[in-house]
């Protein structure tokens with residue numbers, strides 16, 4: 001297994017320790033060079049938040065057991081290396097679902113807690129951390145139970161704690177009931193950015209999930225066009241295929257296949273595949289929540305230099321103006337990606353100290369690495385800063401220490417609770 005982040009940037013050689021059992025952790029760390037490390041899940045973070053400063057990660061993916069499933073009260077206790085997809089495969093047929101899922105089912109429970117991930121329903125259920133009842137943390141040779149009632153400070157620091165407080169070995173997660181694994185969807189094309197905001201407001205009232213694709217390269221009258229996808233868990237099953245077909249991106253091309261020409265063509269094509277008028281439909285949960293997981297190794301399409309994601313969240317009062325400015329800068333730069341996502345975040349507070357979402361709008365876009373990126377990111381950072389927004393550590397590989405410390409003033413509380421043996425490349429960069 002090659003240990004790298006999803007964006008394959010920065011390129012930092014990492015050695016892995018691979019426990020299959022919790023009892024192996026102490027001996028492995030004692031035998032390891034200087035004992036300094038970082039917990040690692042499945043490397044679905046885009047930048048350096050999952051890469052160790054010391055070059056040594058402890059991969060928790062082998063801790064992949066179900067400990068308990070309570071079908072009456074609706075919770076699971078699992079080891080932290082299980083992926084969310086592995087949990088869903090067991091619980092959905094039993095009529096349960098995870099209350100919050102990100103856009104990949106290949107994140108582990110430890111990683112989902114470490115970044116306190118959010119989904120398409122932040123306005124209803126908040127972040128993943130809002131549904132963690134208890135967790136068990138291996139820290140400085142001890143196993144500590146943490147919850148709102150026991151070791152609460154450490155519990156709050158570990159949710160969104162970027163792996164810095166210890167190794168999460170187990171967690172107890174609240175579930176939500178569903179009738180089946182299908183989603184009732186509405187696909188609604190829009191022509192201008194302002195429409196995204198009114199659609200989100202309209203659909204958020206009666207739909208659990210909402211997200212929009214936005215065309216980040218079009219100019220003129222087409223600038224700001226996109227497609228809004230609303231969804232609710234279906235009450236009645238219909239005969240649709242629940243399995244996701246699996247393709248594979250077989251190799252890494254020397255240069256990125258994403259460039260201004262391919263992007264323009266792709267966006268035009270995608271826009272025209274969507275219905276001109278709002279359309280109701282039915283999808284399996286796999287294709288609705290995790291469309292990208294249908295292509296294994298899709299990150300290879302950005303070539304050997306890898307790519308970076310820019311994800312920011314802007315407070316509601318400033319979001320419309322800031323998003324318009326950002327889209328203008330991005331389309332003028334000629335860079336960008338097919339994968340450009342707008343989401344509204346709600347007011348549900350996370351217990352996590354360093355949780356990313358705030359009440360407002362989040363924009364996420366992938367960019368192939370290249371010479372021009374630094375200048376564009378500086379411009380986007382200026383807009384984010386001026387609008388009182390912040391960047392998402394899970395996706396970041398460029399944030400300055402000053403921007404991080406300004407946007408996450410609680411960072412010093414996390415630093416005080418950091419396990420001294422643990423540090424990421426990200427943390428060294430932003431806490432200097």
Ligand SMILES: Cc1cc2nc3c(=O)[nH]c(=O)nc-3n(C[C@H](O)[C@H](O)[C@H](O)COP(=O)(O)OP(=O)(O)OC[C@H]3O[C@@H](n4cnc5c(N)ncnc54)[C@H](O)[C@@H]3O)c2cc1C
Nearest residue numbers: 041042043044045102103108110111114117118162163168
């Ligand atoms: C296609 C795609 C779509 C995505 N969509 C979303 C989205 O919609 N919303 C969102 O919020 N994120 C999203 N992400 C990001 C992803 O969900 C997060 O980066 C997640 O944290 C990755 O989990 P992982 O198991 O791969 O953890 P890693 O990336 O390996 O690690 C993430 C962090 O958690 C820590 N960590 C991992 N395991 C443990 C453990 N056992 N104990 C303590 N700390 C640990 C690590 O030190 C690191 O700081 C997406 C990623 C991809 C590739």
